[in-house]
Amino acid sequence: MADLNELKRTFVELYGGTEEGIECYFAPGRVNLIGEHTDYNGGYVFPAALTFGTTLLLRKRGDQLLRFASGNFPTRADIVLEGAKNEKEHDWINYPKAVLVHLAKRGYTFGGYDVYYLGEIPNGAGLSSSASIQLATAFGFMTSEGHPVDRVQLALVAQESENQFMGVNCGIMDQFTVANGKKDHAILLKCNTLDYERVPFRAEGCKLVIGNTNKRRGLVDSEYNARRAQCEEAVACLREAFPGLAFLGELNAAQLAANEHLIPDETVRKRARHVIEENDRVLASVLALKDSDLTTFGKLMVASHDSLRDQYEVTCKELDVMVEEALKLPGVLGSRMTGAGFGGCTVSLVKDEAVDEFIAKVGKAYAERTDYRADFYVGEIGDGAKAL
Ligand code: GLA
Numbered sequence: 001m002a003d004l005n006e007l008k009r010t011f012v013e014l015y016g017g018t019e020e021g022i023e024c025y026f027a028p029g030r031v032n033l034i035g036e037h038t039d040y041n042g043g044y045v046f047p048a049a050l051t052f053g054t055t056l057l058l059r060k061r062g063d064q065l066l067r068f069a070s071g072n073f074p075t076r077a078d079i080v081l082e083g084a085k086n087e088k089e090h091d092w093i094n095y096p097k098a099v100l101v102h103l104a105k106r107g108y109t110f111g112g113y114d115v116y117y118l119g120e121i122p123n124g125a126g127l128s129s130s131a132s133i134q135l136a137t138a139f140g141f142m143t144s145e146g147h148p149v150d151r152v153q154l155a156l157v158a159q160e161s162e163n164q165f166m167g168v169n170c171g172i173m174d175q176f177t178v179a180n181g182k183k184d185h186a187i188l189l190k191c192n193t194l195d196y197e198r199v200p201f202r203a204e205g206c207k208l209v210i211g212n213t214n215k216r217r218g219l220v221d222s223e224y225n226a227r228r229a230q231c232e233e234a235v236a237c238l239r240e241a242f243p244g245l246a247f248l249g250e251l252n253a254a255q256l257a258a259n260e261h262l263i264p265d266e267t268v269r270k271r272a273r274h275v276i277e278e279n280d281r282v283l284a285s286v287l288a289l290k291d292s293d294l295t296t297f298g299k300l301m302v303a304s305h306d307s308l309r310d311q312y313e314v315t316c317k318e319l320d321v322m323v324e325e326a327l328k329l330p331g332v333l334g335s336r337m338t339g340a341g342f343g344g345c346t347v348s349l350v351k352d353e354a355v356d357e358f359i360a361k362v363g364k365a366y367a368e369r370t371d372y373r374a375d376f377y378v379g380e381i382g383d384g385a386k387a388l
Contacts, residue, residue, distance in 0.1 A: 002055045002118050002120065004024055004055075004388060007024070007055060007057055007071075007116070007118055008022055008024075008057065010071065010116065011057045011059070011114070011116050014069055014114075014116065015059070015067065015114040015116075017059070021059050021060060022057050022058070022059045023057070023058045023059070023140065023143075023144055023387070024055065024056070024057055024058075024387070024388040025055070025056040025058070025136050025139055025140035025143070025385070025386070025387055025388060026053060026054070026055050026056070026136065026385070026386055026387075026388050027053050027054050027056075027131075027132045027133075027134075027135035027136035027139060027178050027179075027384070027385040027386075028049040028050045028051065028052065028053035028132060028178055028181055028382050028383070028384065028385075029049075029050045029052060029053050029054075029120075029121040029127040029128050029129060029131075029132050029178070030047050030048065030049050030050060030127065030128045030131065030132075030173075030174055030177040030178055030181065031047065031048055031050055031127060031208065031210055031338050031345070031347050031379055032045060032046070032047040032173065032177075032338045032339060032347075033046045033047060033048060033186055033201075033208075033285070033301070033338075033347065034046050034278075034281060034282055034285045034300060034301055034304050034336070035047070035173075035278060035279070035281075035282040035304075036278060036304060036308055036312075036314075036336075036337070036338070036339075036341070037227060037274065037275060037278070037308070037312055037314065037340075037341075038191065038249060038275055038278050038279050038282065039171030039172055039173040039189075039191040040169075040170075040171035040191070040228055040231070041191075041231050041247050041248040041249045041275045041279075042190075042191055042192030042246065042247025042248070042249035042250060043190075043191060043192075043247070043248070043249030043275060043278070043279040043282070044188060044189065044190055044191070044249070044279050044282040044283060045173045045187075045188075045189050045191060045282065046186050046187070046188055046189075046199075046282050046285060046286060047173055047174075047177040047186065047187060047189075048177065048181060048185070048186040048187065048201060048379075048381040049177055049178060049180075049181020049182070049381060049382050049383060049384050050121075050127065050379055050380070050381070050382055051380045051381070051382035052120040052121060052377075052382075053119070053120060053121060053132045053136070053178070053382075054117055054118070054119040054120070054121065054129070054132040054133050054136045055117070055118045055119075055136070055388070056115070056116070056117055056136040056137065056140045057115070057116040057117075058113050058114070058115055058140050058141070058144055059113060059114045060111055060112070060113055060144070061111065061112035061113055061114060062111070062112065063111075063112045064080050064081070064082075064111065064112045065078055065079075065080060065112040066078070066079050066080065066081060066100070066110075066112055066113055066115060067112075067113070067114045067115060068093045068096065068097075068115050068117075069115070069116050069117075070092060070116065070117040070118070070119070071116070071117065071118040071119075072092075072117070072118065072119050072123075073091060073092045075089070075090065075091040075092060075093060076093075077090050077093050079093075079097065081097075081100055081101065081104055081110060084097050084100075084101050086098070086165055086166065086167075092133070094165070094166060095130055095133045095134055095137070095162075095166065096115070096117075096133060096134070096137040097165075098134070098161035098162065098165035098166055099134045099137045099138050099157065099158055099161045100137065100141060101161065101165060102157050102158075102160050102161035102164070102165065103138060103141070103142070103157055106157065108142065108145070108147050109145070110141055110145055111145070113141070113144075117133060117136070119132065119133065122212060122375070123216075124216035124217055124343070124344070125212050125214075125216075125339075125344050125345050126217060126337075126338060126339025126340060126341075126343070126344025126345050127210070127338075127339070127344075127345060128174040128177070128178060128339075130162065130166075130174075131158065131162075131174035131175045131177075131178045132178055134158040134161065134162065134175060134178075135154060135155070135158055135175060135178040135179050135384075135385045136385060138154040138157060138158055138179075138385075139154060139179070139385035139386070139387075140387075142154065143387055151179040151180050151384065151385070152176070152179070152180070152194060154175075154179050154385075155172065155175040155176040155178070155179040155180065156172070156175075158175040158179070159171070159172050159175045159176075162175070168221065169224065169225055169228060170224075171191060172189075172191055172194070173189065173191065176189055176194070176196075177189075177384070178384060178385060179384050179385055180196065180198075180384045181381070181382060181383055181384035182198050182381075182383060182384065183381060183382055183383050184200060184201055184381050185198040185199060185200055185201060185381065186198075186199050186201045186289075186381065187199070188282070188286050191249065192246070192247055192249060192250075199286055199289060199290065201289070201381055202289070202292060203289075203294055203297075203349065204292070205351060205352055206294060206333065206349050206350060206351055206352065207349075207350055207351075207352060207355050207378050207379070208347055208348070208349060208350075208378070208379040208380075208381075209347070209348045209350045209355060209358055209359070209376055209377070209378055209379065210338070210345050210346070210347050210348075210376065210377045210378075210379045211322050211326070211345060211346045211347075211348065211362060211366075211374050211375075211376050212344070212345050212374060212375040212376070212377070213316075213318040213319055213322055213343055213344065213345065213346070213366075213370075213372060213374060214372045214373060214374060214375060215316065215318040215319075215343035215344070215370075215372055216343050216344075217339075217340060217341070217342045217343040217344050223314065223342060224340055227271060227312065227314065230267065230268045230271045231248055231271055231272070231275060233263075233265070233268050234248060234263055234268050234269070234271060234272035234275075235247065235248055237262045237263045237264070237268070238251070238256075238259055238262055238263065238272075240262050241258075241259045241262060242255075242259075248272055248275045248276055248279075249275065249276075249279055251276050252276065252279075252280060253273075253276050253277050253280055255276075256272060256273065256276045260272075260273075270310075270311040270312070270313075271311065271312060273307075273311050274307045274308065274311035274312040275312075277307060277311075278304060278307060281300045281303060281304055284296070284300055285297050285300040285301070288300065294333050294349060295333060297333070297334060297349065298332075298333030298334025298335075298349050299333075299334060300334070301333075301334030301335060301336045301347075301348075301349065302323075302327065302334050302335065302336065304336045305319075305323050305335065305336035305337055305346075308336070308337055308341060312341075314337075314340065314341030314342060315337050315341055315342075316341070316342050316343055317370065318343065318366075318370050318372060319337040319341065319343070319344070319346060321365075321366055321369045321370055322335075322346045322362060322366055322374065323335045323336060323337065323346055323348075325361070325362045325365040325366060325369075326346065326348045326350075326358065326362050328361075328365075329350075329354060329357065329358055329361060329362070330354070331350055331351035331353065331354020331355075331357065331358065332348055332349070332350050332351075332354065332358065333349040333350070333351070334348065334349045335347070335348035335349070336348075347379070355378060358376075359376045362374065362376075363376065
């Protein structure tokens with residue numbers, strides 16, 4: 001967690017005045033444990049909030065100006081909310097702007113503020129740095145103005161702003177997790193109803209190790225949208241057997257197996273198989289966790305990765321190498337890519353005593369077999385957006 005006193009000093013250097021009236025907020029990043037590319041298919045996901053994320057400092061101004069700055073990016077901007085648009089030169093500032101514009105659309109008003117962000121999440125690593133900025137903004141501004149803070153609603157507004165203002169067609173998983181996370185708990189979320197359960201993540205004797213391939217998620221936007229379109233195509237074909245079907249997530253593996261022939265395109269069929277089997281894996285993994293059966297949980301993680309590689313085709317050489325090297329070590333119970341894919345991070349379930357060896361050996365082999373060097377973070381599960 002960032003040093004708040006230091007951040008406040010930086011804030012005053014930037015904006016003048018005193019530290020009085022500075023409010024501090026935080027929103028985490030997230031790691032998805034299992035349930036990948038199921039959220040926009042109305043399926044289950046099982047993610048958790050991290051202990052690192054984005055810290056936001058706010059101070060009311062008394063006019064309508066919003067002044068944005070960050071410790072991570074050079075771009076600064078002074079804007080007014082009314083009529084605000086996505087502008088290329090505003091770079092990262094478009095994210096907070098998007099959220100505030102979409103909250104304003106729902107009738108919430110905001111005065112002017114001096115605003116400063118410091119993020120600890122590597123960008124483009126698939127750990128939801130953008131959802132973290134969005135939720136820090138939504139939570140901080142709504143709290144400061146005394147508006148109601150309904151975490152599910154804030155997540156929905158943040159997702160809507162990403163879809164409509166930023167033009168990124170993501171599902172609800174990231175924003176929901178960043179808003180609703182709880183220390184030492186993962187969230188079982190059904191994405192079409194937003195019913196959810198916080199499940200204690202009791203992995204006695206094990207750690208979650210996040211491996212950053214440092215390969216930025218290239219291609220992700222176009223390929224992500226292509227996958228979404230293929231899933232919609234599968235739903236359209238399957239309606240012949242299931243009239244009124246809205247999402248692949250409504251079907252189980254047996255129902256798909258009996259009706260696969262309705263999907264003529266082999267690629268589309270593979271996409272549907274991944275989504276439906278992954279959905280079943282999420283439920284099985286939650287049962288395994290509740291039974292403290294980490295061996296089964298780990299095997300399901302590996303099955304998830306295999307399916308993302310072979311059926312959904314969203315991994316890449318770097319993700320596959322990292323998972324492959326992880327699984328060579330006896331202290332590793334499971335390993336898979338996490339997030340959208342095409343680069344970014346893996347998450348592995350590693351026995352406590354094997355963590356150092358994991359970082360050393362996987363790091364070395366990864367550097368030898370790819371053009372990148374890996375970074376590793378031992379993931380602790382933290383709280384959702386909060387005031388500091
Ligand atoms: C990205 C999106 C999420 C989800 C994952 C894949 O992180 O933002 O909504 O679709 O990819 O599971």
